[in-house]
Amino acid sequence: xxxxxxxxxxxxxxxxxxxxxxxxxxxxxxxxxxxxxxxxxxxxxxxxxxxxxxxxxxxxxxxxxxxxxxxxxxxxxxxxxxxxxxxxxxxxxxxxxxxxxxxxxxxxxxxxxxxxxxxxxxxxxxxxxxxxxxxxxxxxxxxxxxxxxxxxxxxxxxxxxxxxxxxxxxxxxxxxxxxxxxxxxx
Numbered sequence: 001x002x003x004x005x006x007x008x009x010x011x012x013x014x015x016x017x018x019x020x021x022x023x024x025x026x027x028x029x030x031x032x033x034x035x036x037x038x039x040x041x042x043x044x045x046x047x048x049x050x051x052x053x054x055x056x057x058x059x060x061x062x063x064x065x066x067x068x069x070x071x072x073x074x075x076x077x078x079x080x081x082x083x084x085x086x087x088x089x090x091x092x093x094x095x096x097x098x099x100x101x102x103x104x105x106x107x108x109x110x111x112x113x114x115x116x117x118x119x120x121x122x123x124x125x126x127x128x129x130x131x132x133x134x135x136x137x138x139x140x141x142x143x144x145x146x147x148x149x150x151x152x153x154x155x156x157x158x159x160x161x162x163x164x165x166x167x168x169x170x171x172x173x174x175x176x177x178x179x180x181x182x183x184x185x186x
Contacts, residue, residue, distance in 0.1 A: 030160030043073025
């Protein structure tokens with residue numbers, strides 16, 4: 001694909017003299033599992049609670065209720081993870097980080113490189129089991145507590161990366177940030 005075609009297909013406008021340095025998509029299986037497991041576990045407990053109420057009527061009604069709710073919940077969790085993966089992409093430019101995400105709708109957010117205070121690599125339980133890492137670019141005023149992001153924006157959060165790719169991405173962001181700050185100071 002030619003450079004102009006690539007830039008024409010971006011879901012955001014580039015600033016003057018801005019160039020895309022890298023385009024990042026998480027590892028499919030890791031992203032899918034990270035985003036569907038919570039819904040699956042939540043559905044299991046919801047189905048269990050509701051079926052306990054149905055157990056007062058009969059055991060058969062309780063089992064049917066449990067499995068119907070469980071199947072519907074699992075299906076919705078899997079479909080939502082698949083749809084959200086298709087809409088999730090992060091672009092690293094020489095001026096900012098831009099993320100696009102959504103489920104039904106679609107939105108883009110950007111974080112100027114000069115506003116990044118830290119780039120944190122996180123390997124939670126699911127990440128460790130899948131041999132993955134997540135990267136969080138922490139903006140001014142944001143913070144990371146025990147590896148979790150606590151700021152509202154998700155623009156700097158990039159889940160489900162191979163550990164080596166996460167380390168390279170961390171270095172790339174720091175290098176681009178330092179170059180950007182130096183360029184702004186003139």
